[in-house]
Amino acid sequence: MTRGMIVKSIAREVLGDKGAEVWSRLELIGDIAVIKKPIKTSLTLEDFRVLGEALIRRIPGVKSVWLAVSPVTGPYKTRSYTHLAGEERTWTIYREHGCSFKVDITRVFVTPRLGYEHLRVANLVGYGEVVVNMFAGVGVFSIVIARVSKPRAVHSIDINVDAYNLMVENIKLNNVEDIVIPHLGDAAKVVEERLVGVADRVLMPLPDLALDYAPHALKALKGPRGFIHFYIHMDMDKGRGFLGRAIEIVGSRVESLGWRLFKADSRVVRKVGPGLAQVVVDAGVEENG
Ligand SMILES: C[S@@+](CC[C@H](N)C(=O)[O-])C[C@H]1O[C@@H](n2cnc3c(N)ncnc32)[C@H](O)[C@@H]1O
Numbered sequence: 001m002t003r004g005m006i007v008k009s010i011a012r013e014v015l016g017d018k019g020a021e022v023w024s025r026l027e028l029i030g031d032i033a034v035i036k037k038p039i040k041t042s043l044t045l046e047d048f049r050v051l052g053e054a055l056i057r058r059i060p061g062v063k064s065v066w067l068a069v070s071p072v073t074g075p076y077k078t079r080s081y082t083h084l085a086g087e088e089r090t091w092t093i094y095r096e097h098g099c100s101f102k103v104d105i106t107r108v109f110v111t112p113r114l115g116y117e118h119l120r121v122a123n124l125v126g127y128g129e130v131v132v133n134m135f136a137g138v139g140v141f142s143i144v145i146a147r148v149s150k151p152r153a154v155h156s157i158d159i160n161v162d163a164y165n166l167m168v169e170n171i172k173l174n175n176v177e178d179i180v181i182p183h184l185g186d187a188a189k190v191v192e193e194r195l196v197g198v199a200d201r202v203l204m205p206l207p208d209l210a211l212d213y214a215p216h217a218l219k220a221l222k223g224p225r226g227f228i229h230f231y232i233h234m235d236m237d238k239g240r241g242f243l244g245r246a247i248e249i250v251g252s253r254v255e256s257l258g259w260r261l262f263k264a265d266s267r268v269v270r271k272v273g274p275g276l277a278q279v280v281v282d283a284g285v286e287e288n289g
Helices: 003-021 045-058 112-124 140-148 161-173 187-194 214-220 241-255
Strands: 026-029 032-036 064-068 081-086 091-096 099-104 130-133 153-158 180-184 201-204 225-235 259-273 276-287
Touching (some): 003 045, 026 112, 045 064, 045 081, 091 112, 099 140, 099 161, 112 140, 112 259, 130 140, 140 180, 153 161, 153 187, 187 214, 201 214, 214 241, 225 241, 225 259, 241 259, 241 276
Parallel strands (some): 032 064, 130 153, 130 201, 153 180, 201 225
Antiparallel strands (some): 064 081, 225 276, 259 276
């Protein structure tokens, strides 16, 4: 039985038919289980606590269970939590693709749902590339890239001091001090002050700012050609027209800045709400003229 199936059967056993409201809303981050509370639910806090206790008893390795009571909000993309069961601890070691990451679920953004994307992008990075990750969090993309590919350097920026401090720890934890260079601050400012004309590839894994910060991503490129991974939110339609529209949106943004796309692919990274998807556009860009 997969872990998803185990969670489903525990939720059914403990909560009966109401278990269907939550079983797919569970994330395991290291030894912490997070249940994302549905916006509308008939389940009470007591129901969630009973489920939390059952998860501790039945899922090997789960030591602490939290209910996420808000969506990700604010510039740091964090959530609010209520403790449900087990240890009242919010930090853990999260493992992905052979790397280890110290995280604190209340202070930084982290989700295992980006695991495939981290590896996919890492596999696109060529030997000796310089990468700029403008919204790096605790450094998951940057460190997976450093461990999986052979980049010369990965400049890894975050504005949240807690994410930055954990990123510094994670760089040491994964022995990539000679490759991943942490920067604390607003990505626009850090690029303008330290990283103009250095990069072969730029990552923008923050849909709120990816299009707005495109001028700084372009400035970070060595030029006249490079790659930028734009993460944006798109309304999904029944066909896959939104994936083409995502490319058009990115294309017109870079054209407004004097660049153009010489190559572009797009894919759904994950669903982030009813009818809403996070989409990545892998954009090959070159300067006009
Ligand atoms: C969605 S999270 C990044 C996730 C991370 N790349 C991963 O794969 O786990 C977005 C990050 O951008 C950071 N951030 C928000 N505004 C920023 C800014 N202006 N400059 C740099 N980082 C910023 C947040 O603190 C947060 O850690």
